[in-house]
Amino acid sequence: MIMLKKLFIAAALFSSISIASFSANAISVEHKKFLSAEKIALSGNKKRYKKALEKLNHPLKPYVKMAYLKKYPYLSNEADIKDFLRIYQGTPLEWPVRKAWLKKLSKRNKKALFIKYFKPTKNAALTCTHLNYQLQLGAPESAIMQQVTDLWLVGKSQPKECNAIFKKWRKQGYMTPERIWHRLTLAAQKGKHTLIPYLKLQLPKEDHYLADLYYKMRKDPSASAGLYRFKKANQKESEIAIYGIKRLIWRDENLALRAWRKLEVKFNFTKEQKESAYYTFALALASKKHKEAKFWLNKVPHKNHDKKLMQWQLANMLQSSDWPGIIAYFTGKENLSNGQKYWLAFSYQEQGKKLKADEMWLSLAQKRNYYGFMSAARLNLPVQLEYQKTLIDKKLIEKVSQAPGFVRAKALSEINRTTSSRREWNYLINTSSKDEKLAAAQLGSKLNWHDRVIVTMAQLELFNYLDLRFPEAFDVLYKKYSQRSKIDLTWSYAISRRESSFAPDAYSGAGALGLMQLLPSTARYISKAKVSRKKLFDPKTNIKLGSAYLSYLKRKNHGNEILATASYNAGYHRVSKWLPKKAMPVDLWIESIPYRETRDYVKNVFAYRQVYHTRMGKVDNLFDDLLTMKIQK
Template identity: 35%
Template sequence: MQQGVGVHIVSNKVGVSFLLKAVTFFKRLPMLKSFHVFTLVAISSSFQLSHAQVSPLFPDDIYADERARFLILEKSLRTLPKRRLEDLDAEIYGLANYPLYPYLLRLRLERTMSLKTQREVEQFLEDYAGQPVSYGLRYRWLNYLASRGHENAFLSSYRNGMGAKLTCQALGYKLKRTDNPKPVLTEVDPLWYSGQSQPDECDPLFAKWRSNGLMTPDKVVKRIAIAAKEDNRRIIPYLKRQLPSSHQYLADAWSSVSRDVSLVNRTRLFPMKHKHNEAEILTWGIEKLAWRNPKAAMKAYDTYAPKNIFSVPELHIIQRAIALSATLDFLPEAHEWLDKADIEGASDDVKLWHVSFLLRAKQWQRVVDVIDAANPELQQEENYRYWKARALEELGNVMQATVMYQQLANERNYYGFMASARINSQPNLSHTPAPRVQSAVQAIANTPATQRAMEFYRLERSTEARREWRYLLSNLPDSQVTDAGVLAYEWGIYDQAIISFAKSGYWDDVERRFPLAFESQFSEKSEAYDVSKAFAMAIARRESSFMVDAVSPVGAAGLMQLMPGTAQYLAKEKVSRNTLFQVDDNLDYGVQYLRYLGDKLNNNPVLVSASYNAGWRKVLEWLPAGEALPVDIWIENIPYKETRSYVKAVLAYQYIYEHQLGENKNVFPQLTQDVIPSSSAVSTHPVTGTLQLAPR
């Protein structure tokens, strides 16, 4: 709990004022005169706590009274018996000028849905079309109408893209109203092409579609392929029965390969009867097999390629997968497969890994040759320019390399900073603040979406606030998106400032794009755990863009995206996700974890940042098996694309924050001198028994 927020929240002056107003307000509501005062205390406490925790940079609060009434009405709309909701209407309409008023209207409509309210619902959906307050309402309304058989109202309100169940319902209603079913049935194909079982509402529609001759073997095989690729083999037996006997073996082949991709090497599954269909199965299976067992994939390729069943795109898919997998495993065959895959029309990542493999092998002339063979547009990307310069330097062509480094050094990115370090020049941050025009910024602040976002932030409903901010950005002219970024920065909504500047493409406002958010807390934790403050801020900037309540798909939470298990390991006690949403706690665990990784990995910022993203055990697996590798070459060979990008970003951000904090530091010169040790440097800690790098 932040300073100034006591346990007895309603005992402060504002809290008492709020409570008195709330009691008066509640007594005006019919049927609520006996509402328990302790409920009011709870609501008041919740409100005051939220109010105390908002950004200190927010503008003056002009809606405190309306917000209190909103909270009470919101709760009443959710809990009162439906028959008494009309009694709230006067109080609801009394908040018509409050930014969150539409959300009360929506709650009212959701609780009172009936055919009598059709005009109100449709008017609301029209008035707030595309706005967050309307999200999901049409879906709920249509489900209500369908459940009660109101077909005309349903078709009047239905819109495309409402999901399989409602789409099947709509098409079924349309079929009942036409003597010519063909135009309606042509809309069934997209519903059929699903790897999952469709809702029961679709069964009559599919039956009509089939009886009209629109189900063909190709359409059935296509759905089998989709199901197999989604690992849903349960529906394949049903689909197999829809095929003529001449095609049923394709269902068996898809099912077998989906279960075990190594079965692509079982040639009896592929009698070459329907070569196009079999080639699709083999392409998918060999590609998957390549990532598990590249040599087995090579065998399959050698078996089927001579049969000339693969299209050119299919060959590219297979060759790419084998080449990249062999490269990641550093197999001797990688040379051959990279040459085979790196042809015109190949994906860009083939070229990238071709160069990376040659870097690891230190075949510098081949690096130059492969880059020179790339298309001109690709050659101009910063990574290829850096590596060509690096290769030329290694080949002794220092003058040409220096010219290329100098050009790169003007760019504000990882490769630009590395190039600067290689020629001992100061990196160029190119900071140009976005112009601040008061009238333009104020215009953004006054928009209804901004006002709604602000209210949700004050209520600590960050998800709803971000929805409103996204809606704001999506509806602003490009010329005003930067103004929105300036406003978000000034209000301390740093994640939305970062997003707004990225959307506008205004990259040169370095200070606003890399804010010194929560600086005092970072200072405290960095000093306590002896971790570079700039490094910790760089990690947080990359992890969450300073979004306090960020949650990743795998459950990492808060500013520094800590997994609860990691926090519990450090704390030696249970740590809840809500704890990780507290800035102080999250930074404590996050910076402490950086210290833990630093101790394990000799304080190497490259290995620590890679470990923060992918896990230290995985990073130890990636250490070179032979001799040590230069840092830049090792980074370029990190197997995970996400981790590769992450490490480059964190290192660049670290330098930016070193500059922002006024530190006379630069991480990059040391990186040009350091090497990543070989796996032989991994040892077992004598006390803990865990793996770690041996001290340098």
């Protein structure tokens, strides 16, 4: 039961364990010595830098070396660079120096040295330079050009460093019309459509209109409804038509349905193209609760019924209370999800087969997840947390605490270089045994690195170590502001656990910030004053405003915490549009939420609430209230 949201994430230890650290008073003094040495390194005075380095006794001493070599990757420093790259190979210290060194070698046109120090990388500029130098120094053309082909066949523009090798590649005849078309398709469908005009000019003149057609479909999917645009009804036009109609079904389903009937007559679509269209139509129409959803769901061949489609097949049948249909569809299928099992049991109950339903719910009730807690509530059973106590050998904890990666991560955290600290943590985890990772997680938890610990436990698939996976982080602040906002403490904990995994510096692509992932606009609305980004990264401010926002959403939704939770994720106005005119059971409504992210969000938050609720010594099941709850406009 874990759901990791895509976030970008910018401390007391065991008294009985000797952690490699500094005393409370010495910390600032020692770190100041490091920062002073780093500043000298960046100044460029080699004599002063060497002297400062000699005097420094600090776990971040390699970072002083890195600072100097990264900023001054002179050829005269090759010996130092070579040693540094050898010693810190694979660590977060290696790549910044190697990258700077390769760029310098490229600038100085040192081909042999560049090849010597190059390592495979996702950096296209360096990779292109490497391939170009290899070719110039006599590497077999066929081996190099295949790699160039892979670099060229992407749906975005590549850096200018690739121009020279691309020019050679093109002159040797590797830029075929088929490859141009392939790249144009990638740019139109998944990449940067601004690349299309350039690729258009590389196509034969008679195919220029195809690039224009793709560009049009990308900008305005309704263009797929204009049959006059498809002049030849050939294979390439059919690809564009399928692409356009699959985009249109999400924008204007009725226009797409009318257009599809005409397109099917005009084009001789392949079986694969038709099945691809059926699948997208089924998903779109089911999520929109369209009257033709069932027809399209049934058109999708069973071999294409993946988890996503099965979810919407279930939602569609739940919408019409098709209990026999659910039984017929899901009975006998392997690897059913917990949700499918729950609703299959519900269908059996609705069909009068209570013993069969209870048997399935009893099995689910042993699980620590949303459906397990719902099943326990239906059977009036206590919830099961599947709790496993964290027991780790103290000697192993001592060993990990002294590992260079951990020591560096801790020191970096202490000087607020959180990103670098996380890189060292990732290096430590990636180079450790399973037991060592668990020991590191225990240490990280004591340092309040909860987000790192939660991710690590998920990677280890150790889901039952609840002490590490569900910490009562920042407990004083959460208790204070939950009480002030008159909301349940477990709710604010669960929201934060789901939103940021308790990383104070978390931020999302949508601009949400901090522990409870607040948008600056939301913070301003709640506080009635502008709140800076820096303030939102402060746990006190974030928890205060996040708790107040939860309280506000609860009032807006007339005390309904399910709707308030959905609103926290998707927005109040969007959720209000999802409310049915006729009252429906809350678990049925949750299952029909059209946004998968919000649907999973509500389930996870309430499951997390129950975990916290039970771990705080409460014996009741919060899901009991959901059994009788109805949702209605």
